[in-house]
Amino acid sequence: MLKFLSRMAIATVLAVMGAQAASAGQITITAGSPGGGYFKAAAALAEYIKADIPGTQTTVIPGGGWGNIERLQTGLADIAVVENALASMAYKGNSPNHKKYDFRMLASFRGPNIGQAAIVNSAGIKSFEDIRKKKFPLRVVMISPPSSIISTIAVDVMAAYGITEEAVKSWGGKFVYTSQNDGFNMLMDGRADMFFLGAGYYPHSKYVQLGTKKAFTLLPISKEVAEKVANKYGLSVVKVPADIYKNTNGSNVAYWSQSLVVDFAVRKDMPDDLVYAVAKAFAHHKAEFWKVAKQHKFYDPSVAWKNVGSVPLHPGAARFYKEMGYMK
Secondary structure (H helix, E strand, O other): OHHHHHHHHHHHHHHHHHHHHHOOOEEEEEOOOOOOHHHHHHHHHHHHHHHHOOOOEEEEEOOOHHHHHHHHHHOOOOEEEEEHHHHHHHHHOOOOOOOOOOEEEEEEEEEEEEEEEEEEHHHOOOOHHHHHHHOOOOEEEEEOOOOOHHHHHHHHHHHHOOOOHHHHHHOOOEEEEEOHHHHHHHHHOOOOOEEEEEEEOOOOHHHHHHHOOOOEEEOOOOHHHHHHHHHHHOOEEEEEOOOOOHHHOEEOOOEEEEEEEEEEEEEOOOOHHHHHHHHHHHHHOHHHHHHHOHHHHHOOOOOOOOOOOOOOEOHHHHHHHHHOOOOO
16 A cells, blocks of 8 residues: 555656646747748647646747747747748758857748749740840849748749749849749739749739739749759748639649648757647647638648658647657
């Protein structure tokens, strides 16, 4: 009897210790621009953490891109919204400052985001090969800054076809990096020919908006090029169906694209029990999360441990997925 009670006492102490570890006080999540999709996803996760991990408070701060990775590394944030390609680059040391970052992954939750090079039909261009062969003076708009992963991917796709910034300038064209809103305004008022998101959800609202003003075509990406670019960033490839904008004045043949997925990353030294509890809370509120944005239907706890690029899962997250039978 005493032996049994000893075991019970030990088990109770361990349970209390686990609960205390999971009630870490304050968790800071760095996301994207306020009101944007990344910020909304982070805000939703923050609410699930507060609801399911007693005594834990959460704060969501604006951020994005390499800044989110830096905040994880320096401890200014505990959880960050990152694209799997960016995470892979940072972990391998292929960052703009050539610094290698050490962090871990929690879950993939949003995607797939595909390459979409929308060119107005009035340009008379049907493919990337057309641009190169005709030495077309392309005025292409991409998201600022140039180091953003969705623009870096776009540049790599064009380069695979021999369309570099230097070549485009020699043909009388130019690369323009600006905001999404300004870029599409340039396209609609004739100051640009093409807007290229190296990775974006579809149907994208800005492309739908473009179709109200001008007919456009998505230039096809070959499987060879898609795989070449995907391999560079640790991404998968997907086949994009034909005519994804057929009801909004856009057209495209079926083509292949590198697929960017958005993930939650965590500090490497975040306690295992806490990360386990966060992964569990996230899964518990899956149905609620799906209602935040249609792109969130991508989140499925059974496969959320995949599509995280080249970065290892945090041990706490891996323990949750294994206990649920999702991964071996």
